Amino acid sequence: MVSRVIPVDPFDLVIFGGTGDLARRKILPGLFRRFCSGQMPEEAQIIGAARSEMDDAGFRDMVREAVVEFGGGQAAEEMLEQFLERVSYEAVDAKGSGGWEALKGRLRAGRVRAFYFSVAPALFGDIAERLRSFGLADDDSRVVVEKPFGKDLESARALNATLARHFDETQIYRIDHYLGKETVQNLMAVRFGNMLFEPLWNAQYVDHIQITVAETVDVSGRGGYYDTSGAMRDMVQNHLMQLLCLIAMEPPARFEPDAVRDEKLKVIRALDPVDWHHIVRGQYAADDNQPGYRAHVGDPRSTTESFVAMKVNVSNWRWAGTPFYLRTGKALKARSSEIAVIFKDAPHSIFGPEAGKHANVLAIRLQPNEGMTLKVTIKEPGPGGMRLVDVPLDMSFAEALGPDAEEVPDAYERLIMDVIRGNQTLFMRGDEVEAAWAWTDPIIEGWQQRGDVPKPYEAGSNGPEDAAMMLHRQGRKWREIKA
Numbered sequence: 080m081v082s083r084v085i086p087v088d089p090f091d092l093v094i095f096g097g098t099g100d101l102a103r104r105k106i107l108p109g110l111f112r113r114f115c116s117g118q119m120p121e122e123a124q125i126i127g128a129a130r131s132e133m134d135d136a137g138f139r140d141m142v143r144e145a146v147v148e149f150g151g152g153q154a155a156e157e158m159l160e161q162f163l164e165r166v167s168y169e170a171v172d173a174k175g176s177g178g179w180e181a182l183k184g185r186l187r188a189g190r191v192r193a194f195y196f197s198v199a200p201a202l203f204g205d206i207a208e209r210l211r212s213f214g215l216a217d218d219d220s221r222v223v224v225e226k227p228f229g230k231d232l233e234s235a236r237a238l239n240a241t242l243a244r245h246f247d248e249t250q251i252y253r254i255d256h257y258l259g260k261e262t263v264q265n266l267m268a269v270r271f272g273n274m275l276f277e278p279l280w281n282a283q284y285v286d287h288i289q290i291t292v293a294e295t296v297d298v299s300g301r302g303g304y305y306d307t308s309g310a311m312r313d314m315v316q317n318h319l320m321q322l323l324c325l326i327a328m329e330p331p332a333r334f335e336p337d338a339v340r341d342e343k344l345k346v347i348r349a350l351d352p353v354d355w356h357h358i359v360r361g362q363y364a365a366d367d368n369q370p371g372y373r374a375h376v377g378d379p380r381s382t383t384e385s386f387v388a389m390k391v392n393v394s395n396w397r398w399a400g401t402p403f404y405l406r407t408g409k410a411l412k413a414r415s416s417e418i419a420v421i422f423k424d425a426p427h428s429i430f431g432p433e434a435g436k437h438a439n440v441l442a443i444r445l446q447p448n449e450g451m452t453l454k455v456t457i458k459e460p461g462p463g464g465m466r467l468v469d470v471p472l473d474m475s476f477a478e479a480l481g482p483d484a485e486e487v488p489d490a491y492e493r494l495i496m497d498v499i500r501g502n503q504t505l506f507m508r509g510d511e512v513e514a515a516w517a518w519t520d521p522i523i524e525g526w527q528q529r530g531d532v533p534k535p536y537e538a539g540s541n542g543p544e545d546a547a548m549m550l551h552r553q554g555r556k557w558r559e560i561k562a
């Protein structure tokens with residue numbers, strides 16, 4: 080397997096918030112890796128823009144450190160210096176007029192122009208307006224915006240309206256970095272590239288689906304943000320919702336932005352409101368050895384959830400009667416994200432009741448150790464009659480695809496290159512984001528109205544016992560969380 084790197088067109092990329100955490104951790108090291116792979120053309124230029132006064136040399140030092148600290152790959156020092164030649168900086172005042180003319184002077188005609196808003200959403204409007212009024216952006220320019228895209232439907236609508244005043248929807252790239260993950264895209268390849276699965280992909284054959292995004296990290300260091308958000312807004316409304324859409328959607332006619340996004344939107348619109356008996360919130364507690372959630376966010380009475388598990392119904396012809404169980408949390412036992420499709424038992428066992436019940440399970444591991452496992456039932460080898468056992472047909476993508484598989488770009492790298500190519504398939508459309516909030520809002524409001532307090536759970540565990548009970552009551556069991 081040879082990896083195919085197709086260089087993108089020459090571009091000018093301005094990163095607002097260029098000195099911030101996201102730029103240092105993800106955007107700049109990611110761009111460097113694309114540079115090393117040969118995907119970034121010679122003439123490309125990256126301009127950091129932020130409030131602080133700094134010259135090009137100062138910014139280059141910061142980028143150099145960021146690339147070294149946050150993994151620019153194994154590239155030689157020489158490559159890094161070549162990359163830095165394409166990097167510069169301009170101090171701008173997002174709410175005033177300072178710096179905008181100078182920034183404009185750095186942009187060159189006849190190339191793709193993209194503006195990355197790696198700043199607080201409160202500044203989106205100010206920046207968008209100045210991009211237009213100072214003549215930096217035109218009708219071909221692209222803007223990239225990060226999550227959180229609002230905190231509820233109303234604020235998301237307001238953000239969409241603000242951006243729409245200055246840019247057309249085809250120019251707006253809303254990032255959900257889960258869509259840039261290799262295995263997440265593989266969900267579409269597996270579903271729509273194989274004849275094997277699609278005929279079984281419905282309520283007639285699938286008992287239920289589990290989507291788990293478990294993290295071992297806690298919220299220390301970002302408690303201020305997290306406590307205003309919680310797992311529902313931070314993970315479910317966006318990342319888990321996107322996974323649910325890709326697993327549940329109808330085949331789009333083409334792998335094109337609006338064809339894919341139309342189908343995802345239909346899934347979100349088909350979601351039933353969640354019955355509050357079918358949702359469990361949790362918050363990790365302190366123990367003898369470590370502080371708990373409340374200490375991490377500095378609020379001894381916080382009732383924000385760091386874990387959520389729920390049963391979701393997709394009410395359409397394909398899925399009516401097949402529940403989707405979603406689960407995500409911080410400070411859990413292992414970092415593990417997977418989607419498991421649990422098929423129904425065979426309608427009749429020709430081997431008699433003593434052979435037991437056996438269901439096929441297709442588990443798609445998103446991270447770490449990306450791969451797929453299909454649990455199949457076979458005869459236990461050896462004499463002693465027809466004893467059945469379940470064995471995994473296991474495939475690790477890294478092994479199956481060889482050494483090139485390790486070189487796949489990370490989510491941010493891929494998404495930024497898609498912006499430059501003008502491909503919106505892996506970005507969320509405004510109506511999709513709003514529909515996701517419209518479904519999420521009543522759940523959060525319900526908690527507030529009932530004064531719901533999350534169930535405590537032990538750090539390093541599977542989450543609160545109530546989550547296990549919820550499935551148990553329905554005769555089902557969560558899959559083990561393991562790395």
Ligand code: BG6
Nearest residue numbers: 226256294296313314318416446
């Ligand atoms: C972010 C959330 O969007 O995704 C974080 O704000 C979370 O809370 C992160 O930790 C998870 O991303 P990944 O790529 O590590 O699975």
